[in-house]
Amino acid sequence: MNPLDLAHTNRIALDDPLTDGRQSETALKVWRGAARLMRLQGFACLPELTLASGRRADLIALGPKHEIIIIEVKSSIADFRADTKWPDYRAHCDRLYFATHVDVPAEIFPEEAGLILSDGYAADILREAPHHPLAAATRKAVTSRFARQAALRLHDLLDPDARAIASIL
Numbered sequence: 653m654n655p656l657d658l659a660h661t662n663r664i665a666l667d668d669p670l671t672d673g674r675q676s677e678t679a680l681k682v683w684r685g686a687a688r689l690m691r692l693q694g695f696a697c698l699p700e701l702t703l704a705s706g707r708r709a710d711l712i713a714l715g716p717k718h719e720i721i722i723i724e725v726k727s728s729i730a731d732f733r734a735d736t737k738w739p740d741y742r743a744h745c746d747r748l749y750f751a752t753h754v755d756v757p758a759e760i761f762p763e764e765a766g767l768i769l770s771d772g773y774a775a776d777i778l779r780e781a782p783h784h785p786l787a788a789a790t791r792k793a794v795t796s797r798f799a800r801q802a803a804l805r806l807h808d809l810l811d812p813d814a815r816a817i818a819s820i821l
Contacts, residue, residue, distance in 0.1 A: 678753065679727040683711055685770025686723050686751035689777070695721065698802055703744045704793060707737055712745070714798055718791060720745045723768065726752045732760055744794050747781035
């Protein structure tokens with residue numbers, strides 16, 4: 653059978669680029685507002701990026717001066733309390749933020765990270781994140797991972813059969 657025919661027969665459905673199926677509708681709204689805020693500040697954003705450590709950042713933003721921000725989305729108090737991995741993200745970014753919505757009390761979030769309040773349409777920074785500049789080699793590695801993942805996702809959107817063809821060749 654022709655690989656193109658097989659790829660069409662076994663077509664892999666594209667994942668929604670904003671979710672992997674675990675996020676609540678509230679979390680997606682918080683994400684959207686935070687991503688819009690970053691975009692207004694000149695950053696390019698990518699959701700759900702797996703880092704070299706194996707951790708997956710909810711939202712990563714790459715700035716015009718190559719600065720890297722990671723934003724952890726928290727949709728509830730329980731969501732925040734269940735997360736013990738957030739300090740690990742610091743090794744992969746210049747600034748670390750939490751993003752949440754008005755129904756989650758701001759005082760539960762640690763001072764060691766910034767805080768963004770999102771309403772699903774826009775967002776505001778309530779507390780700036782401390783700046784911890786990355787080493788040049790780490791910045792290069794994270795930026796490369798960001799670029800590669802963004803390019804693969806764009807290719808998947810433009811050519812949905814490409815992933816299926818690559819898996820059978």
